[in-house]
Amino acid sequence: MIRVGLVGYGKAGKAVASVLAQDERFELCWIARRSNKPTATEIPVTRLDKATFPDWLASHPVDAVVDFSDSEAVLDYGEAIRQHGLMLVSAISSYSPETLAYIRELGREIRVMSSPNITLGINFLMLAARLLRSIAPFADVGIVEQHFRDKSEVSGTAKRIAKTLEVDEEEITSLRLGGIIGHHEVIFGFPHQTVRMIHDSIRREAFGTGAAFALSLLATRPAGYYSYEELLLDMMRQELQRGGGQQPVDA
Numbered sequence: 001m002i003r004v005g006l007v008g009y010g011k012a013g014k015a016v017a018s019v020l021a022q023d024e025r026f027e028l029c030w031i032a033r034r035s036n037k038p039t040a041t042e043i044p045v046t047r048l049d050k051a052t053f054p055d056w057l058a059s060h061p062v063d064a065v066v067d068f069s070d071s072e073a074v075l076d077y078g079e080a081i082r083q084h085g086l087m088l089v090s091a092i093s094s095y096s097p098e099t100l101a102y103i104r105e106l107g108r109e110i111r112v113m114s115s116p117n118i119t120l121g122i123n124f125l126m127l128a129a130r131l132l133r134s135i136a137p138f139a140d141v142g143i144v145e146q147h148f149r150d151k152s153e154v155s156g157t158a159k160r161i162a163k164t165l166e167v168d169e170e171e172i173t174s175l176r177l178g179g180i181i182g183h184h185e186v187i188f189g190f191p192h193q194t195v196r197m198i199h200d201s202i203r204r205e206a207f208g209t210g211a212a213f214a215l216s217l218l219a220t221r222p223a224g225y226y227s228y229e230e231l232l233l234d235m236m237r238q239e240l241q242r243g244g245g246q247q248p249v250d251a
Contacts, residue, residue, distance in 0.1 A: 002026050002215060003062040007048060007077065008069030009033045012091075012204050016068055017043065019208025025216065029062050032077070033069070050076040057084060064089065064218075066211050071095050078106055087111045089214050091118040091207060093156035107225025113218050115228035116156035118210040122184060122199045123228040126161055127236075129186045129197055133165045140189035141167050146175040147182055157184055 004026050006017055013031070020028045021043070031041065032048040039045045046056045048069070057080050064087035067073060071092050081088060090103065093116045106112050115123065133141065143165075145158035158172045161184065182201035187194060201207075210228075217231040 002064055002219060003029050004215070005030050005032065005057075005060070005062040005065045007032045007065060007067045007073055009035075009039060009045075010068070012207050013068040015204035016066065016208040016211055017041070019205050019212060020066070023212050026212065030056075030060050032056070034073075048073060048076055053077050054080040054083070057081070063087060064215055066215070067092060068207070068211075071099060074099065074103060078102065082106055082109055085110055087215065087218050088113070089118070089211055089218065090114040091211060092116070094153070094159075104225045107223065109223055111218050111221055111223055111226075113214050113226045113228060113231060115214070116160055117182075117184075118214060118228060119182075119199070119201060119206045120210050120213050120232075121206070122157060122201075123210075123232050125184065125186065125197050125199045126164060127229055127233060129161065129188075130164050132188060132195065132197075136188065136190065139195075141165050142173070142187040142189070143167060143171065144173045144175070144185040144187070145183065146177060146180050148180055149176050149178050151176060155182075155184070157182075161186060 002025060004020055006013060006028060009017065009031050017028060017031065020026050028043055030044040030046060031039065032046050032053065034048050036047060044060065053076060065077065065081050067088065067090045071094060074090065088106065088110065095103065103112060103114055143158055143161055145155040147155060154172055154174055159169055162169050162172055181204060184199050186197045214228060214231060217235060218226065
């Protein structure tokens with residue numbers, strides 16, 4: 001069983017906590033958050049503070065930290081998890097170049113996985129879109145992202161898709177509408193046909209199942225900095241190698 005500490009307890013964090021608490025592979029040991037607001041949970045809660053967090057971690061040991069907070073939180077807990085050799089799964093949508101460089105540097109000593117979108121489906125979509133782009137570089141490509149009304153910035157996932165497919169970020173179409181959690185669509189325009197790849201986050205619990213999947217794969221890897229795609233691709237390679245040795249069955 002992997003002991004986990006969760007950083008961040010907003011809407012996504014609460015959904016992730018619910019999933020991890022119900023998964024028998026994990027023990028959710030504590031929650032760290034910046035806010036002092038009362039938290040309706042039986043799980044121990046601490047205030048994330050750079051000065052006091054090392055003592056909290058020493059008295060509440062875990063094997064991994066899952067971060068659903070904000071882009072600066074890692075600066076408060078990073079050195080403590082490095083010292084204890086913990087795994088880190090980060091689901092922050094966007095880091096500054098300096099903070100991202102710091103996270104990559106942590107990967108020299110501990111296992112780190114960072115992804116702007118931690119759902120399994122969206123990462124499979126990105127792998128499939130990258131494959132189709134390599135097969136048909138002549139196709140037109142469009143990217144559409146839709147999110148809840150209060151999300152002001154362009155989706156970090158959409159930006160990552162654009163970078164992967166060599167599409168200018170200005171070509172991303174964004175919509176903000178009530179009732180939408182997260183929608184990403186990649187459209188390939190061919191002569192006489194189109195291909196649409198769509199991923200919808202129906203409930204925020206999808207972030208929790210994605211974090212659990214990432215943790216289970218990261219636990220099998222040596223120290224290093226990984227993207228979700230890299231972990232998923234390694235797993236796909238292993239499955240293909242196992243399948244490659246099978247003999248065809250006669251009809």
